Amino acid sequence: MADLTQSQVMPGHEGETRRDFLILTAAAIGGVGAAVSVWPLIDSLNPARDTLALSTTEVDLSPIQAGQRLTVVWRGKPIFIDHRTPEEIKMAQEVDASSLRDPQKDSERVKKPEWLVMIGVCTHLGCIPLGNKPGDDRGSFGGWFCPCHGSVYDTSGRIRQGPAPLNLVIPPYEFTSDTAIKIG
Amino acid sequence: MRRHVVALAAALVLAVGFAGQAWAEEEAPHPPHQKWSFNGVFGTYDRAALQRGFQVYKEVCAACHAVKHLYYRDLAELGYGEDSIKGIAAQVQVTDGPNDQGEMFQRPGRPSDPMARPFANDQAARAANNGALPPDLSLITKAREGGSDYIYALLTGFKDAPQGVKLNPNMYYNEYFAGHQIAMPPPLNADQVKYADGTPSTVQQMAHDAVTFLSWAAEPNLEQRHRIGFKVILFLLIATGVFYAGKRKIWSRIEH
Amino acid sequence: MAVPSHPAPSAGPRNRILRWIDYRLPFWAAVQHDFMEYPAPRNLNYWWNFGSLAGVILVIMIATGVVLAMHYQPNADLAFDSVERIMRDVNYGWLLRYIHANGASMFFLIVYIHLFRGLYYGSYKYPRELLWMLGVVILLPWGQMSYWAATVITNLFSAIPVVGNDIVTLLWGGFTVGNPTLNRFYSLHYLLPFVIVAVVMLHLLALHQHGSNNPLGIDRRGPQDAITFHPYYTIKDLFGLCVFLLIFAVFIFYMPNALGHPDNYIPANPMVTPNHIVPEWYFLPYYAILRSVPNKLLGVILMFSSVLILLLLPWLDTSRVRSARYRPIYRLVSWLLPIDAVILGYVGSQPPAGFIVTLGQLATIYYFFHFLILIPLLGKIERPLPLPLSIAEAVLGPRTRPAAAGEGE
Numbered sequence: 017m018a019d020l021t022q023s024q025v026m027p028g029h030e031g032e033t034r035r036d037f038l039i040l041t042a043a044a045i046g047g048v049g050a051a052v053s054v055w056p057l058i059d060s061l062n063p064a065r066d067t068l069a070l071s072t073t074e075v076d077l078s079p080i081q082a083g084q085r086l087t088v089v090w091r092g093k094p095i096f097i098d099h100r101t102p103e104e105i106k107m108a109q110e111v112d113a114s115s116l117r118d119p120q121k122d123s124e125r126v127k128k129p130e131w132l133v134m135i136g137v138c139t140h141l142g143c144i145p146l147g148n149k150p151g152d153d154r155g156s157f158g159g160w161f162c163p164c165h166g167s168v169y170d171t172s173g174r175i176r177q178g179p180a181p182l183n184l185v186i187p188p189y190e191f192t193s194d195t196a197i198k199i200g
Numbered sequence: 201m202r203r204h205v206v207a208l209a210a211a212l213v214l215a216v217g218f219a220g221q222a223w224a225e226e227e228a229p230h231p232p233h234q235k236w237s238f239n240g241v242f243g244t245y246d247r248a249a250l251q252r253g254f255q256v257y258k259e260v261c262a263a264c265h266a267v268k269h270l271y272y273r274d275l276a277e278l279g280y281g282e283d284s285i286k287g288i289a290a291q292v293q294v295t296d297g298p299n300d301q302g303e304m305f306q307r308p309g310r311p312s313d314p315m316a317r318p319f320a321n322d323q324a325a326r327a328a329n330n331g332a333l334p335p336d337l338s339l340i341t342k343a344r345e346g347g348s349d350y351i352y353a354l355l356t357g358f359k360d361a362p363q364g365v366k367l368n369p370n371m372y373y374n375e376y377f378a379g380h381q382i383a384m385p386p387p388l389n390a391d392q393v394k395y396a397d398g399t400p401s402t403v404q405q406m407a408h409d410a411v412t413f414l415s416w417a418a419e420p421n422l423e424q425r426h427r428i429g430f431k432v433i434l435f436l437l438i439a440t441g442v443f444y445a446g447k448r449k450i451w452s453r454i455e456h
Numbered sequence: 457m458a459v460p461s462h463p464a465p466s467a468g469p470r471n472r473i474l475r476w477i478d479y480r481l482p483f484w485a486a487v488q489h490d491f492m493e494y495p496a497p498r499n500l501n502y503w504w505n506f507g508s509l510a511g512v513i514l515v516i517m518i519a520t521g522v523v524l525a526m527h528y529q530p531n532a533d534l535a536f537d538s539v540e541r542i543m544r545d546v547n548y549g550w551l552l553r554y555i556h557a558n559g560a561s562m563f564f565l566i567v568y569i570h571l572f573r574g575l576y577y578g579s580y581k582y583p584r585e586l587l588w589m590l591g592v593v594i595l596l597p598w599g600q601m602s603y604w605a606a607t608v609i610t611n612l613f614s615a616i617p618v619v620g621n622d623i624v625t626l627l628w629g630g631f632t633v634g635n636p637t638l639n640r641f642y643s644l645h646y647l648l649p650f651v652i653v654a655v656v657m658l659h660l661l662a663l664h665q666h667g668s669n670n671p672l673g674i675d676r677r678g679p680q681d682a683i684t685f686h687p688y689y690t691i692k693d694l695f696g697l698c699v700f701l702l703i704f705a706v707f708i709f710y711m712p713n714a715l716g717h718p719d720n721y722i723p724a725n726p727m728v729t730p731n732h733i734v735p736e737w738y739f740l741p742y743y744a745i746l747r748s749v750p751n752k753l754l755g756v757i758l759m760f761s762s763v764l765i766l767l768l769l770p771w772l773d774t775s776r777v778r779s780a781r782y783r784p785i786y787r788l789v790s791w792l793l794p795i796d797a798v799i800l801g802y803v804g805s806q807p808p809a810g811f812i813v814t815l816g817q818l819a820t821i822y823y824f825f826h827f828l829i830l831i832p833l834l835g836k837i838e839r840p841l842p843l844p845l846s847i848a849e850a851v852l853g854p855r856t857r858p859a860a861a862g863e864g865e
Contacts, residue, residue, distance in 0.1 A: 038445055042439075042442050045435075045439045045442055045443075046694065049435065049439060057519060057520070057548075060526075060546050064527075065544070066271070066312070067545075069271070069273050241710060269537070269540045339540075342713060343722050345718050420544060421543070426709065428709065432705050432709065433705050439698045440698040443694050443698050444698075446695070447691045451692075456498060456499070
């Protein structure tokens with residue numbers, strides 16, 4: 017018989033179940049080991065500690081006059097800070113939120129009505145809207161205007177015209193004092 | 201088979217031996233072994249010693265030596281709270297910029313800044329130290345043969361030059377430094393630093409704490425490494441046993 | 457588990473999709489033929505684990521290397537700091553770095569043992585000459601080290617008459633080892649492992665032509681001399697892998713810097729030469745050979761020859777018998793080579809002064825004597841022991857079988 021090894025199987029080896037259990041255990045251990053080993057390779061791609069350390073930005077608001085707007089950087093993105101005038105606040109509050117494409121009341125978007133803090137990235141395809149620098153076109157609602165495809169935002173940063181689907185995003189922030197905020 | 205295992209083990213031991221032996225310093229004696237809390241398989245860093253060591257670094261060593269790879273936020277590992285760290289960082293002024301006018305400006309340090317350096321660059325450091333360059337201490341315990349034991353021996357090894365040895369100008373005699381002449385003046389004197397926890401600040405104590413701090417600075421992940429290593433090796437021991445049993449079982453089917 | 461008789465065509469995957477793929481690209485068929493049912497001698501011992509082990513380490517090195525490369529900066533001003541950043545700030549960066557660094561040592565250790573297995577059991581002999589030569593090509597030291605090692609080694613090329621210095625400038629991309637040098641070495645460092653993978657595949661192709669050698673050094677005569685690779689050698693290789701990983705883990709987690717140099721924790725400084733420039737331990741023997749000759753060019757030639765001479769081994773060894781088990785003199789003499797290598801390694805690690813120099817010269821002379829004189833001579837004058845009739849007989853013992861047809865002798 018030219019079989020490879022059949023003639024050599026030892027008699028008395030009926031421990032099929034035990035052997036399979038052993039093999040199963042070995043396979044399970046191997047699988048767990050492989051999975052655990054892969055995790056550090058993947059996790060090393062997550063933001064490193066030094067990147068995370070830069071994940072908050074503190075801004076001193078005192079030099080910003082009413083009616084002035086400031087751009088700062090947070091996690092690599094522009095942040096629009098608007099010290100709103102009473103007229104701008106009134107305009108924002110008087111809008112009927114339910115008529116908007118992305119319904120949001122002004123009070124849901126600010127912590128103190130005279131300070132508007134938003135991520136300055138158009139929610140359409142990611143351009144940076146105009147309106148934060150003096151002399152910029154602010155669009156017909158007194159807020160911001162995106163030159164790429166014509167989205168127009170109002171004095172609360174809500175989308176009023178153009179292709180953008182959502183209002184300008186509000187980042188997580190808090191007032192550390194009356195004149196300072198910490199973003200992130 | 202056993203012979204072969206012995207041969208293999210011998211090769212391994214020799215490889216490690218050579219790798220470690222290659223720079224046998226004939227000139228200076230071997231530093232004596234110290235007891236470090238972080239030595240051994242279950243070693244950890246003594247947090248109190250680390251804080252005292254940081255205090256020694258800040259008040260004594262930082263005048264000349266930088267630790268450029270440490271950030272103020274790393275001090276959280278030592279047990280300092282977020283506000284303490286902010287306070288420590290804010291004590292220094294850091295150059296930042298350019299601002300919108302195109303100028304560089306000074307601002308208080310933040311936790312995300314690297315620890316302040318005493319000199320702007322190597323040339324400035326040399327100019328202030330008679331041409332000698334005080335090395336950065338971030339990795340010093342890994343960058344010297346003898347490691348932590350050597351640094352401790354160095355710090356406590358200053359003495360008067362023995363009979364017949366003439367010191368070059370601006371050099372000091374040290375028992376453990378190669379060539380015995382070192383450009384650094386003895387940095388530690390008794391009671392130089394007032395420890396916040398009241399520990400008496402003898403030279404040995406300050407050296408011990410400073411070296412503990414520097415060892416941590418060179419290997420901040422040591423504890424995590426030991427922890428994970430323990431679990432991994434335990435897992436592998438079990439795996440080896442299971443696979444060995446599996447191998448025997450499978451091979452029992454045939455004659456071999 | 458019943459072992460199918462040889463060489464029946466495999467049934468193919470049960471899954472319809474897999475069968476669709478297999479009909480067009482015979483992946484599963486190849487796995488069955490070259491891995492699962494692949495016939496291997498039944499008497500392989502643990503020295504045969506080291507080939508697959510080397511393959512596993514190669515995979516580990518490539519995996520950790522690719523991820524590390526996402527954080528490493530191959531710029532002379534940034535490189536050292538980027539490694540420290542990996543060690544301190546990147547999640548598990550310290551683990552990846554220590555695995556990669558210690559893995560290099562493990563790779564060489566495994567490959568040296570694998571090589572010695574070949575020397576001892578005559579695996580380089582007919583018909584496996586090309587298999588052996590491909591293995592040597594995989595081994596060829598591609599110096600990829602620290603700044604000063606790079607300076608020393610690239611300086612070696614200046615030994616070449618006439619064009620030497622121009623070659624060195626070309627290698628450096630400048631007038632000293634500097635940023636251009638680092639960048640190009642790094643580019644090659646990323647490329648070479650994949651070249652090695654390709655050569656490994658050729659190595660395996662050559663291997664599967666005639667199958668593995670075995671401790672007896674005699675050919676397989678029939679099916680009873682072999683067993684299927686799976687499950688016997690798969691489980692044995694996995695067990696060996698566990699043992700290796702244990703040793704590897706002890707280094708990574710508890711002595712990660714034992715095989716390295718404190719000097720490598722000092723940023724490279726073109727103005728200061730460290731006291732003792734030493735390569736990693738696995739290059740120490742070549743370093744010793746290099747330094748044993750006062751003449752620069754000759755030293756370089758001798759150093760490269762020490763590896764290239766391995767290529768000639770199938771022709772230098774005149775013995776008709778493969779395995780050292782049946783060569784009573786060579787069996788002992790063959791151990792002199794690793795002992796000589798260890799001595800050379802020790803010599804390479806020490807400053808070249810005093811008796812070290814003489815020892816190094818003697819050990820170098822012995823190295824070439826071993827290959828060029830001793831091995832050819834032994835083949836001629838040695839009386840080998842009688843070989844067993846077959847692998848099966850040696851393993852199972854002589855059987856008084858009636859002479860029947862199909863016995864498979």
